[in-house]
Amino acid sequence: VALSANGPVTLWARDTGWGRANPRLPGVTLPDAIRLTDDLPDAARADTLLLALPAQALGGFLADHAARLDARHLVSTAKGIDLSKLTGPSTLLAEACPRATVAVLTGPSFAADIARGLPTALTLACADPEAGRALQHDLSTPVLRLYRTTDVTGAELGGALKNVIAIAAGVAIGAGLGDSARAAIVTRGFAEMTRLAARLGARPETLAGLSGLGDLTLTCTSVQSRNFRYGQALGARQPFDAATTVEGAATARAVAVLSRRMGCDMPIAAMVARLTDNSMTVDDAAQQLMTRPLKEE
Template structure:
């Protein structure tokens, strides 16, 4: 079964490198002029098994398509190209919630491509680690167990281990919501509040993630797995995380490179709107949304969270 990856950012390119261990892989890029060395993933030369193309029609001839596109770009991409994708095995790697629709990538895919098989690939991973061949474990979520098993075997490699789940909602919400909490953890460190405060943010943030995910139909056990707690732990404790670095810059009152995609900033706004709509209290996510849009100061955000009414855990 042939595999193509749509999106040649750092993560899409890293997946292409990893999956090329199993056989030929097509990597679609809007601009493929960079050849065998993608500037989005410095220091990595693409193996010969990877075919890079800017011809979307050619790339979508593959039976399995991994969509490695930013969450906020997916809706527009589907509006233009859904006909090329329908009927395929579509695996979303986006970690976010669409700001317009307030839904995850799997819903956008299933609505745009009703004849496709939809899956989500997510979990604790950095592109640089995957590209270097470092051992990585991810969650592959698919409602169709037979199709999920097929994808699990097709996309696993000797250093990329996939755990199968039937909970698409939980898997993609874990990947999306952890980015919001990672920004909050970065703010804590950037503001010099210490590791004890970061531990509190991670723990209370995980509680927020779990509450909303369950309200939206996820299983609590999924949030305790790789796609939830695992990814949360990674992104809240490593400077490799763009979301953590973004929060760190906010906390330190320093500028951040606007050219770097920070999925958690848009997701925080989507989560704030979604939690209001669902009547779910998510104070950390709400503060991250306000910090990301500069509508509250770091000091005021900290004071707001620390002076909330006392409650049981």
């Protein structure tokens, strides 16, 4: 919807039966500048393709369709770590489409806000500086302001890890632990996000930018966030709609494996992994976090 302000856009979906009003984005009618199709070879004639799929669906999608997507500019919006390969979306894309230029578009942005034309700032990450500049130019609009970086690892890890911390923040609020506890989780969560990202080659300043701290702040403080709401339901011991995409749950499991492998201490992410697979109660989680050995900040 945002990009159609710059010119014609083709929107591919596996099911276009909803027409111009998709219930995933209530209240939004797709503008006429958007051409809707369920024919992937037709849509994939474009030079630049945005892949807006959940992180755990991207690998399967690429297994089916990678040959059609190669040698293009491929921009992923997914915020997660693939559970089977323990990598972010840029690596999945680069491995599946070796002749493509891979980029990541991430940062604090609820789809509903962008579709309503509200002002939003994002990070466009591309290892190739020239391609990054061109994409930054092509994908910015008067209300969608893109900053660019070559630190793809940092940008995609910020987006993936903030979802895990947002679940923990939601748990704290849902369990009635209060805003002070949430602030502690956000701050200590940011410390562990930065720690793992640095071990995996990211630049700390990327984590302090829109794709890391910016998105962490948004997601941990807004009930628009599905990850936050899921955590809230867990904390309040209430049911949650299983059809809702909650990227942080699978990513917490991936992070538990990755952090062990890298020897990186991530107590909040580990707690979220155990809460989401029901191997720990909310009370035990709060107790464990508060009784860890006292240490320097």
